[in-house]
Amino acid sequence: MLKKISAENIKELRNKTGAGMTDCKKALEASDSQIEVAIEILRKKGLASADKKSSRLAAEGLIQSYIHAGSRIGVLIEINCETDFVARQPQFHQLAKDIAMQIAACQSVKYISIAHIPNEVVAYERELELQKEDLCNKPVDIKNKIANGRVDKRLKELSLIDQNFIKQTEISIDELIKQHIALLGENIRIRRFERFLLGEGLESKSNNFEDEVSNMIKSKQ
Structure with missing residues (x-):
């Protein structure tokens, strides 16, 4: 049974490696929450300490x-x-x-x-999804949830680093x-x-x- 990934473990791994939050979470999942094993996983991927340099x-x-x-x-x-x-x-x-x-x-x-995508493009993509026929008769909360998921996918398609x-x-x-x-x-x-x-x-x-x-x-x- 896999151990639960805690926010404290993610923070500890991030502090020790400088890797991103998502990368730390993935490494902990792959290592069954073993910090030292997770550090080695990040080092092999070349991700350890990379984020510490990203603000320079x-x-x-x-x-x-x-x-x-x-x-x-x-x-x-x-x-x-x-x-x-x-x-x-x-x-x-x-x-x-x-x-x-x-x-x-x-x-x-x-x-x-995604951070470089203008707000008007994001708004346009969301409006486009909300107007699709398959969402017309769905409840508002379900409609918004599906549309947001599709927009997130679309924005990743537009983003080079993704x-x-x-x-x-x-x-x-x-x-x-x-x-x-x-x-x-x-x-x-x-x-x-x-x-x-x-x-x-x-x-x-x-x-x-x-x-x-x-x-x-x-x-x-």
């Missing part, structure tokens, strides 16, 4: 580009770190390349995180960044990105770029 100023970094085969889709991304030294490291460059490719593959992604990393689907982009924070010892932030689709805004044949990029990545592994 990141003003260095690089602008990375990715052009997909066929030159029909391109991405520009600015990713920041704290020092020029880390900005020159191959691991940092690879992280930038991987995230740029992720953006190319995930056509639904429009924002860095995506599963296409090269390692058991972790998210957020966890990938935290691993590199722990590895390189500096705060790392995605500042901005832009995706370019050939002929965007013009009437043209639609191509499934997400499947195309994903298949390309799989073939290289």
Whole structure:
């Protein structure tokens, strides 16, 4: 029988590792609430101490580009770190390349995180869900609960850091960044990105770029 995960245990693990609350809860669940085992789980994932660095100023970094085969889709991304030294490291460059490719593959992604999504977009998505036919005759409380769940799912679809990393689907982009924070010892932030689709805004044949990029990545592994 699994031990109950207490708020005190989560707080203790967070204080010892600096990892996020959600990551601490998952580690405790996986370790049956054994703090030392949970610490090892977080260390293996590269999450321990990452959040402690996440508030530090990141003003260095690089602008990375990715052009997909066929030159029909391109991405520009600015990713920041704290020092020029880390900005020159191959691991940092690879992280930038991987995230740029992720953006190319995930056509639904429009924002860095849920926190970056404007309030009017959230309100629009919620209103859209509330007006759907399958919710019309449901009680207000049930209607709101279902709509909120659908909106939460939709916002995650729009958020880059909430995506599963296409090269390692058991972790998210957020966890990938935290691993590199722990590895390189500096705060790392995605500042901005832009995706370019050939002929965007013009009437043209639609191509499934997400499947195309994903298949390309799989073939290289």
